Amino acid sequence: MYLNNYQQLKNKEVFIIIFLLITSVVVRIPAILILGDADLDNEWKILVNNLINHETLAFRNFDGNLIPNLYMPPLYPFYLYFISIITPEQQNYINLILASQILLATLSVFLFYEINKFFFSKKISFYSSLIFSLFPLHIYACSQISSITLQIFLFLLFFYLFFNLVNKKGIIIICFFSIVSGLSMLIRGEFIIIFFISITFLYFFFKTSLKNILLIFLITLITVSPYLTRNFLIFDEITITKTLGYNLWKGNNSNSKVEGSELFDYSLKSKINKIKKDTYYQIKYDKIFFDQAIKNISDDPKRYIILFLKKVLSFLFIDINSSEDNYYNFLHYLPVLFFGISSLFGIILYDKKSLKINYLILIYFTYVFIFSCFFILPRYKLIILPLQIIFSNFLIVYFYKKFFYRKGM
Numbered sequence: 001m002y003l004n005n006y007q008q009l010k011n012k013e014v015f016i017i018i019f020l021l022i023t024s025v026v027v028r029i030p031a032i033l034i035l036g037d038a039d040l041d042n043e044w045k046i047l048v049n050n051l052i053n054h055e056t057l058a059f060r061n062f063d064g065n066l067i068p069n070l071y072m073p074p075l076y077p078f079y080l081y082f083i084s085i086i087t088p089e090q091q092n093y094i095n096l097i098l099a100s101q102i103l104l105a106t107l108s109v110f111l112f113y114e115i116n117k118f119f120f121s122k123k124i125s126f127y128s129s130l131i132f133s134l135f136p137l138h139i140y141a142c143s144q145i146s147s148i149t150l151q152i153f154l155f156l157l158f159f160y161l162f163f164n165l166v167n168k169k170g171i172i173i174i175c176f177f178s179i180v181s182g183l184s185m186l187i188r189g190e191f192i193i194i195f196f197i198s199i200t201f202l203y204f205f206f207k208t209s210l211k212n213i214l215l216i217f218l219i220t221l222i223t224v225s226p227y228l229t230r231n232f233l234i235f236d237e238i239t240i241t242k243t244l245g246y247n248l249w250k251g252n253n254s255n256s257k258v259e260g261s262e263l264f265d266y267s268l269k270s271k272i273n274k275i276k277k278d279t280y281y282q283i284k285y286d287k288i289f290f291d292q293a294i295k296n297i298s299d300d301p302k303r304y305i306i307l308f309l310k311k312v313l314s315f316l317f318i319d320i321n322s323s324e325d326n327y328y329n330f331l332h333y334l335p336v337l338f339f340g341i342s343s344l345f346g347i348i349l350y351d352k353k354s355l356k357i358n359y360l361i362l363i364y365f366t367y368v369f370i371f372s373c374f375f376i377l378p379r380y381k382l383i384i385l386p387l388q389i390i391f392s393n394f395l396i397v398y399f400y401k402k403f404f405y406r407k408g409m
Contacts, residue, residue, distance in 0.1 A: 182223025245290025251375035260375030346391035
């Protein structure tokens with residue numbers, strides 16, 4: 001009898017997972033057909049073309065001399081490059097990129113369902129995963145040739161492995177967790193901070209042994225070491241990218257709003273024009289912007305503190321002055337605003353003794369702080385959306401217990 005009930009529950013969960021996966025694919029196909037990018041744009045096109053034609057990851061080109069890339073994180077360009085090897089024909093190439101992003105988004109929904117089960121019933125996990133799957137911004141993202149879909153997949157895979165590591169601490173979990181950590185660093189530079197916060201939390205709060213922490217660090221370092229070695233040999237620096245200064249300046253200059261600004265003044269242009277166009281161009285270029293950003297903040301700290309707070313509110317809730325044409329489509333701003341507000345109440349009402357939730361809240365506000373130091377683009381909301389849905393679930397659970405559970409429902 002017990003085995004039969006267990007099997008029925010197992011079959012029901014399989015059905016739930018299949019439904020989530022099929023739904024995720026089906027709702028994204030029209031988005032691809034209607035809104036999907038038709039070609040690589042901007043930096044992706046330059047980087048991939050140089051990989052294909054010159055077998056070099058390079059962004060800048062001075063008089064025919066390619067300058068090795070330090071501008072963009074390398075993982076997504078290599079992702080696009082490997083797809084081009086599978087199908088070099090242009091239209092099939094674009095279609096395969098978008099199809100692969102549908103697959104990644106679908107796998108992200110599955111991972112989100114599994115993460116939810118660490119905290120909630122299967123029923124709540126199902127509904128929150130369905131919401132995540134059907135969230136308009138999440139659907140739209142995979143129709144664009146952008147690193148955000150791959151980033152969200154790695155982000156959720158990281159958390160899934162993190163909580164499995166907390167529960168099991170097996171060598172296989174450690175290896176996968178470390179590799180995913182390294183890959184996440186190669187797609188977003190700020191993930192280095194998230195990684196160190198996470199292993200610190202593992203050691204001090206989840207009592208992971210020092211041996212395992214060192215093993216995680218070692219495997220993660222091995223994962224990123226080819227690119228770090230490449231950059232050290234070329235640029236004499238151990239780094240993944242050199243864009244901290246530019247991004248800081250973009251979010252902190254006289255023209256900056258929440259979304260930042262790329263308008264140069266004459267003085268800055270003059271400094272840039274004097275940079276020697278050699279291998280170290282990006283390093284010198286970034287330093288000019290870094291110095292200017294620090295000067296801007298030092299000269300008018302009140303303005304940039306207020307701007308920082310505006311970015312925080314825009315990231316948590318909504319940007320009331322967005323320049324994006326479709327930002328105020330009700331399919332976008334209503335769900336974004338709803339989960340921004342409900343997640344805040346969920347954070348207030350959650351069980352403060354839960355180390356796992358304390359960890360997620362720390363990661364959540366770390367992301368908010370980091371991005372608010374720079375600038376907030378609409379697609380960045382996807383990075384914190386899974387956490388906001390989880391926190392919103394605590395609000396739902398609170399009201400359920402308060403108004404229904406006590407009545408025996």
